Amino acid sequence: MPWRDHLDPYAIWVSEIMLQQTRVNTVVPYFERWMNMFPGISELANSTEADVLAAWEGLGYYSRARNLRLAAQIIMNEYQGRLPGDVKELIRLPGVGRYTAGAIASIAFKADEPTLDGNIRRVFARLFDIRESVDTPSGEKILWTLLNAELPEGRAGDFNQGLMDLGATLCTPQNPECGQCPLCGICQARAKGVQTERPILKSKPIQPHFTYVGAIIREGNRYLLVKRPSQGLLGGMWEFPNYRVVNEEAADKYLERLMAERYGVKVKITSKQGIFKHAYTHFRLTLQLYNVKILTDNLAVPDMCWVPADELLNYPMGKVARQISKTLKSNEKRQL
Numbered sequence: 001m002p003w004r005d006h007l008d009p010y011a012i013w014v015s016e017i018m019l020q021q022t023r024v025n026t027v028v029p030y031f032e033r034w035m036n037m038f039p040g041i042s043e044l045a046n047s048t049e050a051d052v053l054a055a056w057e058g059l060g061y062y063s064r065a066r067n068l069r070l071a072a073q074i075i076m077n078e079y080q081g082r083l084p085g086d087v088k089e090l091i092r093l094p095g096v097g098r099y100t101a102g103a104i105a106s107i108a109f110k111a112d113e114p115t116l117d118g119n120i121r122r123v124f125a126r127l128f129d130i131r132e133s134v135d136t137p138s139g140e141k142i143l144w145t146l147l148n149a150e151l152p153e154g155r156a157g158d159f160n161q162g163l164m165d166l167g168a169t170l171c172t173p174q175n176p177e178c179g180q181c182p183l184c185g186i187c188q189a190r191a192k193g194v195q196t197e198r199p200i201l202k203s204k205p206i207q208p209h210f211t212y213v214g215a216i217i218r219e220g221n222r223y224l225l226v227k228r229p230s231q232g233l234l235g236g237m238w239e240f241p242n243y244r245v246v247n248e249e250a251a252d253k254y255l256e257r258l259m260a261e262r263y264g265v266k267v268k269i270t271s272k273q274g275i276f277k278h279a280y281t282h283f284r285l286t287l288q289l290y291n292v293k294i295l296t297d298n299l300a301v302p303d304m305c306w307v308p309a310d311e312l313l314n315y316p317m318g319k320v321a322r323q324i325s326k327t328l329k330s331n332e333k334r335q336l
Helices: 009-018 024-037 041-045 049-056 063-078 087-091 098-109 118-127 137-150 156-169 188-192 248-263 309-314 319-335
Strands: 209-219 222-227 242-245 267-279 284-294 304-308
Touching (some): 009 024, 009 063, 009 098, 041 063, 049 063, 087 098, 098 156, 118 137, 118 156, 118 188, 209 248, 209 267, 209 319, 222 309, 242 248, 248 267, 248 284, 267 319, 284 319, 304 309, 309 319
Antiparallel strands (some): 209 222, 209 242, 222 304, 267 284
């Protein structure tokens, strides 16, 4: 892990943000590329949102990238360019919660602060056989109390990292390797034979499924992209015009009407490009994509851009739009 034993608090901060809900082996190449592009807080603060999103593309949860950039600007303006080491000050930064603040303070600044990520939550739920859902406020309160009680003075950073590593390597969600665990002898869940039943988590709701209809609008060898709002899912990313619809079977009819309502243009569907599917954290989507011809001359799409096929991959996009772009670029090559 390239951020381990790193002397720069900035690098530790970046790694902790990237590691939120993301596996270590996924983060490593993103971290290395990020540090090459934005080696310090000032470089990040002076970057563009497009550059930041492009560096983050594929890592998911894009608000993390936007918050890193915004926090860097705050640090430059209010903290003389230095990441604060106090938990209360760290929590003031966009994208930094109690867990991340504790991790940064203990690892980068040697502060006696606990932290609580998914790995530590699992280790302590088994170690102390916690019978309450640990992803509830009352369950988290129990964990924070235990962590504060067990925290070794002057070694919080090592303690926190050790627990993270233990959860990532031995005390795993499935098939924990209890025989190799250094805490096996004092693990209450192991002693009762219920280690695979801990931690207890709330039941996850069934993921809803949404249908979208999208338009490929072509002018010569250029394609129309639109930019998503800065806030919300995939904020600031580029995509092909698309809309959520209710009736999946009549998606093509919705497209012509929606283009008229949204952009004031009359269009005609010429063919179907294909169907694209993707699962996000909280929902699944199916996008029915059509090739569309514009029948009017007054195209006035906000935050739009005409992009040559060979430049589509230069724009930051979500996975669905990226998949479409690769398909279009491949089609262009075959036609040459």
